[in-house]
Amino acid sequence: MSATRAPLGLYIHWPYCRRICPYCDFNVYRARAYDTDLTDALIADLSGWAELAGARPLTSIHFGGGTPSLMSAPDVERVIDAAHRVFGLKSGAEIGLEANPAEADALPDLARAGINRMSVGVQSLRDDALKRLGRDHDAAKAAEAVRVAQKVVPRVSVDLIHTREGQSLADWEMELTEAIALGTGHVSAYQLTLEPGTAFARQAETGRLELPDGDAAADFQELTDQTLAAAGFTAYEISNHARTRQDRSVHNSLYWTGGDWIGIGPGAHSRLGCALDGGRLAAEARAKPGAYVSAVRETGRGSEAEVRLTAPEEFAERVLMGLRISEGIDRAALEDATGLALNSARIASLAQDRWINVTPRHVALTPQGRLLADRIGGELAEPG
Numbered sequence: 001m002s003a004t005r006a007p008l009g010l011y012i013h014w015p016y017c018r019r020i021c022p023y024c025d026f027n028v029y030r031a032r033a034y035d036t037d038l039t040d041a042l043i044a045d046l047s048g049w050a051e052l053a054g055a056r057p058l059t060s061i062h063f064g065g066g067t068p069s070l071m072s073a074p075d076v077e078r079v080i081d082a083a084h085r086v087f088g089l090k091s092g093a094e095i096g097l098e099a100n101p102a103e104a105d106a107l108p109d110l111a112r113a114g115i116n117r118m119s120v121g122v123q124s125l126r127d128d129a130l131k132r133l134g135r136d137h138d139a140a141k142a143a144e145a146v147r148v149a150q151k152v153v154p155r156v157s158v159d160l161i162h163t164r165e166g167q168s169l170a171d172w173e174m175e176l177t178e179a180i181a182l183g184t185g186h187v188s189a190y191q192l193t194l195e196p197g198t199a200f201a202r203q204a205e206t207g208r209l210e211l212p213d214g215d216a217a218a219d220f221q222e223l224t225d226q227t228l229a230a231a232g233f234t235a236y237e238i239s240n241h242a243r244t245r246q247d248r249s250v251h252n253s254l255y256w257t258g259g260d261w262i263g264i265g266p267g268a269h270s271r272l273g274c275a276l277d278g279g280r281l282a283a284e285a286r287a288k289p290g291a292y293v294s295a296v297r298e299t300g301r302g303s304e305a306e307v308r309l310t311a312p313e314e315f316a317e318r319v320l321m322g323l324r325i326s327e328g329i330d331r332a333a334l335e336d337a338t339g340l341a342l343n344s345a346r347i348a349s350l351a352q353d354r355w356i357n358v359t360p361r362h363v364a365l366t367p368q369g370r371l372l373a374d375r376i377g378g379e380l381a382e383p384g
């Protein structure tokens with residue numbers, strides 16, 4: 001597909017948080033005074049991308065972080081207006097924002113600024129677990145934020161974390177059932193991962209934190225899938241569950257299907273085009289907010305590194321991402337973009353062991369394969 005006709009998404013990274021959670025390794029900084037320079041830089045960076053991305057209306061905008069619910073509503077509106085002006089928006093485009101429960105009161109203004117989908121960072125509905133996760137809200141506040149979001153935008157998702165220290169399967173089933181009862185159309189349920197360099201990783205190294213082992217993690221994943229399926233949700237991605245197709249995240253689907261997106265804001269990543277169109281462009285913006293703002297002022301762009309991915313690099317990315325979704329890897333799209341094909345001997349052997357389902361169009365993980373997605377992805381990431 002030619003780059004200028006492919007769908008295009010816009011990601012905006014707001015890197016500030018009230019406090020830094022001990023499990024999080026995203027590009028985040030403690031919020032002190034409001035950063036009044038960042039929005040101007042975001043808008044200038046966005047304009048700088050227009051030539052590279054080609055004139056095409058956006059299918060989605062996503063405010064992520066960090067905590068973008070700490071952005072002022074006028075700043076959110078200015079960024080959305082700039083996106084309209086520079087690229088235009090497809091009718092019905094998804095405009096999503098990650099909302100922390102502590103900002104429940106700000107959500108109506110953010111909706112008025114143009115946000116039409118919110119994912120609320122509930123994480124848990126157990127107060128002791130929220131404390132251990134270092135969160136600045138309790139379960140009642142999280143549920144209140146979900147209710148506020150449901151009043152002000154048509155599409156709401158709940159983010160949860162499972163496989164926590166001391167968590168039992170029986171209590172997780174109850175907690176997840178309570179989360180489902182909040183009535184959102186979308187639930188993201190992530191397994192708690194120990195990310196290098198985080199406080200939790202250090203605690204685990206010194207025995208102050210003990211998470212359930214690998215077998216238990218698989219049990220949590222299975223129970224999560226079963227409980228959500230029984231409530232009518234489809235696991236359209238390993239951690240993402242939607243009641244209907246319309247409830248699925250349009251923006252995240254771009255990441256999983258090898259789509260194009262521009263990322264603006266400190267540390268944001270971008271991907272444009274494909275290997276057969278001269279190399280897929282992979283860019284990463286400067287991580288520190290001050291350095292990002294200075295780079296945009298000096299050069300009109302926030303990128304620190306811009307490279308063209310080789311066909312095998314793009315192949316590996318598409319395979320690892322495509323395996324995450326229920327439809328699986330679109331084999332024709334993979335070959336069209338990279339000129340490379342999956343290794344047929346490896347596919348046959350993984351299919352025989354029931355890790356993957358294979359059709360002429362797709363290669364997808366089986367339910368048991370989903371529990372070993374990374375390992376299977378590693379095996380398929382080298383072309384045949």
Ligand SMILES: C[S@@+](CC[C@H](N)C(=O)[O-])C[C@H]1O[C@@H](n2cnc3c(N)ncnc32)[C@H](O)[C@@H]1O
Nearest residue numbers: 023024026065066067098121159190191192193
């Ligand atoms: C980067 S956060 C941004 C959202 C928002 N700041 C919040 O905390 O709710 C996006 C989501 O990633 C998930 N997440 C972050 N670190 C994680 C980890 N180490 N393990 C599992 N999930 C994680 C959380 O569920 C969180 O809602």
Ligand code: SF4
Nearest residue numbers: 017020021024065066
């Ligand atoms: S989980 Fe959310 S609130 Fe916590 S540090 Fe990461 S981005 Fe910030």
